[in-house]
Amino acid sequence: MTITCPSCGSLRTRPLHRGRKTGAGIGMAAGSAGGVAGALSGAETGALVSAWAGPVGLALGSLTGAVFGGLVGGTAGGITGARLGNELDARVLDNHECLACRHTFRSTP
Template identity: 55%
Template sequence: MAAALSGAEVGAAVGIIAGPLGAACGGFAGAILAGLVAGAAGCATGAAFGEALDVKVLNNWRCLACGRTFTVRPD
């Protein structure tokens, strides 16, 4: 939310060159772009954290023959 607000402020400042309509459109576009960038960054961070949690903490491997769960420890 803070990134979208910041993006809206930047977009409005850049759009002010085109007048009030440009400021409104620039603010809207800035908020959309900032939201997309922040969402992508959050997604990448969450995926990396989830992968690390799966590998290092959880018993996330299951033997297909016997069904037992285990953790793989890197050497």
């Protein structure tokens, strides 16, 4: 499908994906924060459970929990944010730019 500029009729347009990029960034940050917070409380629980394994097991368990919590949270948040941003791109924002006249517009089929 070719998208033409509604202002000047040029065929030279490109998608912007502003919402997707912004959403992914915000989601990544929020997800990482949530993941780390969850990992910290998880580390406390893990410390109680693995207390019998001694200080080495306790430290390993806490570290692994924190790292995984941050990674998983950040990735999940980024994906969720990107999906939300895609929705914004498609429904709310001007999601195309004309390369001829710099007009931004929504492409609605």
